[in-house]
Amino acid sequence: MTISTHLDSPSPGSGATQPKKRKLTGSVAGRLIGAQGLLIVVLAFGAALSFLSPVFLSPINLINLLYQSTILGVFAIGMTFVILTAGIDVSVGATAAVTSVLSMGVIVRMGMPDIVGIFAGLLIGIIIGAINGLMVTKLGISPLIATLATLSAGVGLAFAYSDGGNITPVPQILTSAVNAKLFGIPLLIPAVLIIAFIAHLGLTRTTFGRSIYAVGGNPEAALLAGIRVDRIKMLAYVICGLTAAIAGLLLTGRLASGSPRAGDGLELTVIAAVVIGGTSLFGGQGNIKGTLLGVLLISMVSNAVNLLGIPSSYDKIVQGAVIFAAAALDVYRYKYVQRGLSRRAKLAPPPSSSASTSTPFSPAPTDSAASSRAEN
Amino acid sequence: MSDSHTSIAVIEARGLVKRFPGVVALAGMDFELQAGEVHCLVGENGAGKSTLIKILSGFYVPDEGGVYVDGEPMQANTAAAKAAGIATIHQEHNLVPNLSVAENILLGDWGGKSGIVSKQAVRARAKSALDQVAPGIDLNAPAMALSTGEGQMVEIARAIAQDARVVIMDEPTTALADHDVAKLFTLVNDLRARGLAILYVSHKLEEVFELADKITVIRDGQTVASSVPAAQLNTQSVVRLMVGDNVNMYEHVPRQRGEVVLEARGLSRAGAFADVDLQVHAGEIVGLAGLIGAGRTEVARCIYGADRLEKGVVYLDGKKLTLRGARSGINAGIALVPEERKQQGIIPGLSVRENTTLSLLKQVSHWGILKLGIERKLAQKYIGDLSIKTPTAETSIRSLSGGNQQKVIIARCLASNPRVLILDEPTKGIDIGAKAEIHRLIEQLARTGVAVLIISSELPELLALSDRVVVMRRGRIVGELDRAAATKENVMSYAAA
Numbered sequence A: 001m002t003i004s005t006h007l008d009s010p011s012p013g014s015g016a017t018q019p020k021k022r023k024l025t026g027s028v029a030g031r032l033i034g035a036q037g038l039l040i041v042v043l044a045f046g047a048a049l050s051f052l053s054p055v056f057l058s059p060i061n062l063i064n065l066l067y068q069s070t071i072l073g074v075f076a077i078g079m080t081f082v083i084l085t086a087g088i089d090v091s092v093g094a095t096a097a098v099t100s101v102l103s104m105g106v107i108v109r110m111g112m113p114d115i116v117g118i119f120a121g122l123l124i125g126i127i128i129g130a131i132n133g134l135m136v137t138k139l140g141i142s143p144l145i146a147t148l149a150t151l152s153a154g155v156g157l158a159f160a161y162s163d164g165g166n167i168t169p170v171p172q173i174l175t176s177a178v179n180a181k182l183f184g185i186p187l188l189i190p191a192v193l194i195i196a197f198i199a200h201l202g203l204t205r206t207t208f209g210r211s212i213y214a215v216g217g218n219p220e221a222a223l224l225a226g227i228r229v230d231r232i233k234m235l236a237y238v239i240c241g242l243t244a245a246i247a248g249l250l251l252t253g254r255l256a257s258g259s260p261r262a263g264d265g266l267e268l269t270v271i272a273a274v275v276i277g278g279t280s281l282f283g284g285q286g287n288i289k290g291t292l293l294g295v296l297l298i299s300m301v302s303n304a305v306n307l308l309g310i311p312s313s314y315d316k317i318v319q320g321a322v323i324f325a326a327a328a329l330d331v332y333r334y335k336y337v338q339r340g341l342s343r344r345a346k347l348a349p350p351p352s353s354s355a356s357t358s359t360p361f362s363p364a365p366t367d368s369a370a371s372s373r374a375e376n
Numbered sequence B: 001m002s003d004s005h006t007s008i009a010v011i012e013a014r015g016l017v018k019r020f021p022g023v024v025a026l027a028g029m030d031f032e033l034q035a036g037e038v039h040c041l042v043g044e045n046g047a048g049k050s051t052l053i054k055i056l057s058g059f060y061v062p063d064e065g066g067v068y069v070d071g072e073p074m075q076a077n078t079a080a081a082k083a084a085g086i087a088t089i090h091q092e093h094n095l096v097p098n099l100s101v102a103e104n105i106l107l108g109d110w111g112g113k114s115g116i117v118s119k120q121a122v123r124a125r126a127k128s129a130l131d132q133v134a135p136g137i138d139l140n141a142p143a144m145a146l147s148t149g150e151g152q153m154v155e156i157a158r159a160i161a162q163d164a165r166v167v168i169m170d171e172p173t174t175a176l177a178d179h180d181v182a183k184l185f186t187l188v189n190d191l192r193a194r195g196l197a198i199l200y201v202s203h204k205l206e207e208v209f210e211l212a213d214k215i216t217v218i219r220d221g222q223t224v225a226s227s228v229p230a231a232q233l234n235t236q237s238v239v240r241l242m243v244g245d246n247v248n249m250y251e252h253v254p255r256q257r258g259e260v261v262l263e264a265r266g267l268s269r270a271g272a273f274a275d276v277d278l279q280v281h282a283g284e285i286v287g288l289a290g291l292i293g294a295g296r297t298e299v300a301r302c303i304y305g306a307d308r309l310e311k312g313v314v315y316l317d318g319k320k321l322t323l324r325g326a327r328s329g330i331n332a333g334i335a336l337v338p339e340e341r342k343q344q345g346i347i348p349g350l351s352v353r354e355n356t357t358l359s360l361l362k363q364v365s366h367w368g369i370l371k372l373g374i375e376r377k378l379a380q381k382y383i384g385d386l387s388i389k390t391p392t393a394e395t396s397i398r399s400l401s402g403g404n405q406q407k408v409i410i411a412r413c414l415a416s417n418p419r420v421l422i423l424d425e426p427t428k429g430i431d432i433g434a435k436a437e438i439h440r441l442i443e444q445l446a447r448t449g450v451a452v453l454i455i456s457s458e459l460p461e462l463l464a465l466s467d468r469v470v471v472m473r474r475g476r477i478v479g480e481l482d483r484a485a486a487t488k489e490n491v492m493s494y495a496a497a
Helices: A002-008 A020-033 A035-052 A059-084 A090-107 A114-137 A142-163 A172-177 A188-205 A208-218 A220-224 A229-255 A268-275 A287-307 A313-345 A364-376 B049-056 B077-083 B101-105 B121-133 B148-161 B178-193 B205-211 B234-241 B298-302 B326-332 B341-345 B350-357 B372-383 B403-416 B432-447 B458-464 B488-495
Strands: B010-021 B023-033 B037-044 B064-069 B086-088 B167-171 B196-200 B216-221 B222-229 B260-269 B273-281 B285-288 B311-316 B334-337 B420-423 B450-457 B468-473 B478-482
Touching: A035 A090, A035 A287, A059 A090, A059 A188, A059 A208, A059 A229, A059 A268, A059 A287, A090 A114, A090 A142, A090 A229, A090 A268, A114 A142, A114 A172, A114 A229, A172 A229, A172 B341, A188 A287, A208 A220, A208 A229, A208 B350, A220 A229, A220 B341, A268 A287, A268 A313, A268 B121, A287 A313, A287 B121, B010 B049, B023 B037, B023 B049, B037 B178, B037 B205, B049 B086, B049 B196, B077 B086, B077 B298, B101 B121, B101 B148, B101 B285, B121 B148, B121 B450, B148 B178, B178 B196, B178 B205, B205 B234, B216 B234, B222 B234, B234 B372, B260 B298, B260 B450, B273 B285, B273 B298, B273 B450, B273 B468, B273 B478, B285 B298, B285 B432, B285 B458, B285 B488, B298 B326, B298 B334, B298 B420, B298 B450, B326 B334, B334 B403, B341 B403, B350 B403, B372 B403, B403 B432, B420 B432, B432 B450, B458 B488, B468 B488, B478 B488
Parallel strands: B023 B222, B037 B196, B037 B216, B086 B167, B167 B196, B285 B450, B285 B468, B334 B420, B420 B450
Antiparallel strands: B010 B023, B010 B064, B216 B222, B260 B273, B260 B311, B468 B478
């Protein structure tokens, strides 16, 4: 709904010289589908909410909104890596559940120190990620099917290990990790922002991050350019497994029990958040900033449903609509980027005026201005 | 259309203008196509050929001007184009891979009542169309089993099945081997004899002059020569019309040949090639000739390390290489410009800078952390050295022209300072200006002592560049010709024997 209102409003930057309609939708859509576009949507949605509910802008609600976003955010950060490689991981909810019951099992049932349980939980996340990665790279199973298998096996394992019940008591280190506050702000919020920042640096400033984009953008070209595609994909799934395990531990703290239901059904919300955040399911496009905004938007939907007193079952319907809008936007963005953007970018170089200056090393001036258009 | 011509044009375009945001693709285009003629449309990439084809086949609505069929204005939609008998054969074939040849021929026009398709009826109709084109192709074969050439024949059969009066062929020989090209030409002549009007779009002037009755040249969206009888033009004059200026054709200057750099002995890979011996010296350009499917690309990929060798050894500067993955080839000093720029070369989401440094991330990083300053400098250097036309190094590679994208891929190869550079179809689908530049670049590289191995299906290009031509046929090396002996006839006599 917010999306359509924005498509209709003109943007100040649209030029007047071009044929009106096409140019207008072109530039507004261009902004809308970029990272700032999502920010505008989030802000507009927030503005609308603040009119509809006086509570929305209260500091308590805003802090609560961010707090509610944290665990989803941790999941989504890892998921971003996988989706950037043009993969998908539907096993993150199950991974969280397995982490939750196994780490608590190590602590409660085996009587090991808390820290050992926590590390065991993280390790199991890494192992599940590695299994996913191996199935996708070495066996060539499609990511959806491979991770569906781990989803199923993981949920089964979590229930079998916990006999379907909850494992308690949760050590204080986990509950306080979730609940600790400083000046009324849950520490989890800055902690997740730090994780996000590290992930952001990883994607933008490291050879690994660059390789992720290359692998997702064009796996064959990446391979021929000497990138070890399988290794990069493996690592992406391992990172996703690790963040799912961290999220699983946080869920354990929030639920105050090791539960096989921790993370139940969250995978779709996580994927939705990442895609809404502008990471393309086709791979190679997207970033952490967008993912955080996508997470925020999803949380705002739940928050809105809550504040406006809409029955909570409608939450899922609204979420469905948002996911649909995001997926449609992704397809549109994909096509737009292929056709429109390339044309727009070509406007940048000023057309060289004299044909007579062309030398063997600067080809006919007609060339760069227009030629890739024909090939697309 | 009435004055000097005896017959009414089947298709006439008058004053076509088509604008896209920021680009005028067609700026006043006129031409006419008559029954029983092969009309060649030439122009550089981006001159507006594709836009014209899309207007003629009803995909685009022109902003000004119009298309007339038998003198009547045509509605601008695909159904109207189909009704007018206009069929388009695309550059990359447009078959549904899982459907049979027969089903593809009658695609979307299966004729079954109430959605139920009768297999026999489909077969019969498809057969009559295919028999006129290529009776050798199995009607039941799935389209994915066809070679590119066969796929094209099926597309032409589809046009015949639709009772097309006008066949538009968009760069039909781009992906064809020479003998398939010959077949295609026979077919084109046949269609002409049957009174069809053929609009033939091509870069390759040689084939244009072999086929054309008339030629239309477009440049920057404007017709610079409209429907001129082919006899009144020649290659030089058409090139001049296309480019708008005289192009310096490549001239071979002898080079100093150094020590053997690359040596391959007894290379074999089942189903691809066997017993391949190859030597490339420093400063030498060796051309690998052969028909499509002769195994040239496969040999190149194995030398590079991208595919696994089953037998044989590759030496570089006398040292035996252990090749496992493209990384090992790059580390040893071998670089490959792959065959398909789009599928194997560019990473569309990344910038020119990021595409340039992709093969040497190690060198532009420390402990895995990228050093963006060094990276920028490196990209800037190659943009200058190779005169890559891009607004900035941060521009997405997607927005560059084909020729400039290819230069970025070459820059990526050069950045790793290779001893051996392998180029597989380096000028495929690139316009004439950029092509000449790439030829010059290859020549200059050889001059600096790089050993160059080049694969090209365009024989004139290969002959112009190579110091020595090695010919492959069916996975084996069947001949070796030095520059003086390497004529088109000699090479073909080995390649196609």
